[in-house]
Each structure stands twice: as C-alpha cells, then as structure tokens.
Amino acid sequence: MQLSQDPCDLKDFPDDGREFVCGCGAAAINIAVTFPLNKLIFRQQIYGIDASTALRQLRQEGVVLLYRGILPPLVQKTSTLSIMFGMYDQFNRLLMSQCGRFPLRVRQGTSAILAGCVEATLTPFERVQTLLQDRYYHGRYRNMAHAVQEIGQNYGFREYYRGLSAILLRNGPSNAVFFLLRNEVKQQMPPAKSTAADVLENFICGGILGAVISTIFFPTNVVKVRMQSQVGGKFESFFTALSIIYNERNRSVALMFRGVHINCFRSLLSWGVINASYELLKQLLYEDSSQS
Numbered sequence: 001m002q003l004s005q006d007p008c009d010l011k012d013f014p015d016d017g018r019e020f021v022c023g024c025g026a027a028a029i030n031i032a033v034t035f036p037l038n039k040l041i042f043r044q045q046i047y048g049i050d051a052s053t054a055l056r057q058l059r060q061e062g063v064v065l066l067y068r069g070i071l072p073p074l075v076q077k078t079s080t081l082s083i084m085f086g087m088y089d090q091f092n093r094l095l096m097s098q099c100g101r102f103p104l105r106v107r108q109g110t111s112a113i114l115a116g117c118v119e120a121t122l123t124p125f126e127r128v129q130t131l132l133q134d135r136y137y138h139g140r141y142r143n144m145a146h147a148v149q150e151i152g153q154n155y156g157f158r159e160y161y162r163g164l165s166a167i168l169l170r171n172g173p174s175n176a177v178f179f180l181l182r183n184e185v186k187q188q189m190p191p192a193k194s195t196a197a198d199v200l201e202n203f204i205c206g207g208i209l210g211a212v213i214s215t216i217f218f219p220t221n222v223v224k225v226r227m228q229s230q231v232g233g234k235f236e237s238f239f240t241a242l243s244i245i246y247n248e249r250n251r252s253v254a255l256m257f258r259g260v261h262i263n264c265f266r267s268l269l270s271w272g273v274i275n276a277s278y279e280l281l282k283q284l285l286y287e288d289s290s291q292s
Helices: 007-012 018-047 051-065 071-098 104-133 143-153 157-161 164-187 195-218 218-226 237-246 260-291
Strands: none
Touching: 007 018, 007 071, 018 051, 018 071, 018 104, 018 218, 018 260, 071 104, 071 164, 071 260, 104 157, 104 164, 104 218, 143 157, 164 218, 164 237, 195 218, 195 260, 218 237
C-alpha cells in the first residue's frame, strides 16, 4: 500500500498530527543507525582530511567519545523531520484550500520550501552538535546542556543561530527536490506485491534522492560547518565563508567535495531508512485508525 503525499489525496488522511509522529519516529531510527558515519564525515568536512585519517582519530578517541554529541542530533533530527513532514502536510492542506487552482508542482514546491524555513528555527541544535563533534572543543564543553549554557551566558542568543544563512540555503531547495521527485521515483519501480517489497522500494527511492541531494548541497554543508565551528567574533556571511574555504583549499573545487563519497553513502543509507520508516509508520498508523 503506497501512501501518497500528493495534495489530491490529503482528504484520505485526517489532519490529526500523525504526519509529525511519523517524521519523528523515522528520524529516531535513522540516528540510531548512522551517527558514527556522520561523525566521520564531519571530521573530513571541518579539517579537510581523508577518510583514513578521520577514522584513525575516532578509533584513538574510543567508543565513549564516538557517541559524544549524539543528543543534539537526536533531538534536532526528530524535531526537524517531524517539522519537515508535518509542516509540508500542513502547508499542502493550506494551499489546497486557499489556492486550489495552483498547479500541483507549485503547491508541492512551495510547501516544501516553507517547511524548510520552519525547520531552520532549530538551527541551535545543529550549532551545538557542531561544537560537540569538533575535537577542538572537547575540553571546553562537557555536554549539550553545558554548551547551551556557556554560549548563552557568554555570547548571547544570536550566537545560537550562527550559520543560519547556510541552513536556509540548504533546507528549502533540498526539501523541494525531495518532495517533488519522491513519488516520481517510486512510480518508476514495479508495483510492490508485499509489505517487504514496498519497504525495500521506499528505501531505494529515499536513498537515491538522499544521495543526489546531499551531493549537490555538500559544499553548502561544508560552509555551514565552518561557520558554526567558530565561537564568538564576527559573523561571516555565507559567501564570505565560502570564499575563505575555497582559497584555503587551493582554489580547488575537488577539495570542496572532500568526503563527498562517504557522505553520499551515508545519505543513501540515512534517507533510505528515513523514507522506508516514514512510509511504514504512516501505513501502520492510518491502517490502525481505519480499523478502529
């Protein structure tokens, strides 16, 4: 059973918040699987090192430090994906009721971009995650709560939103690509004849889109990490930070994509898990509702 996200089908799904629950559950499953790989990629992004060097660093630090910083992405990702899927659904409903004559793709793209902007309100979670994963701050911030307290007391509320411009440039367009193409990719696959086959197809669909989107926006995330790894001082614009990184890496586009191969694999796995989990949870929740 394929549960479509098209606005035309929204009447089949009651507006009771289950989209938010499905997004949250899918995110929790994803974080449990992909956090170590995500930390490996982070080291490559911030230091411009190869995978073997980053892996050696993580091995030397041990298992305890490997999962240091997992709470911010867990809270951030469950909140973000809850907002992503839930607000996309809400904006779809709103535009369908207020602007029913708008073309389907315009409604979908607009809803996705608006949902991405709402997601950006959670920038402080990404900000703290960046600091906890950076080995430079291991001795400075003990945990998430300590980092939040120290940043707020010493630098003020604005410091939580360092890197916001990069996140806005990433969230809206990447959401639009995901929601515009998700059903298109699924429709190119043969009809699933079992729940297991449907889960697999949703995994493949989400994985393909995640890998492509993450590769396109990889330099944006490199700039975001660079911006958020600074504490205090002048706030750099996105394009200023991009220029600095580009010059530091010998004006090489290839070096801007260092770590992209592992990131592509991580995103394929991550978004495969997210999409498959989301659709499965959605199917279970709505089927339970129809039977009650």
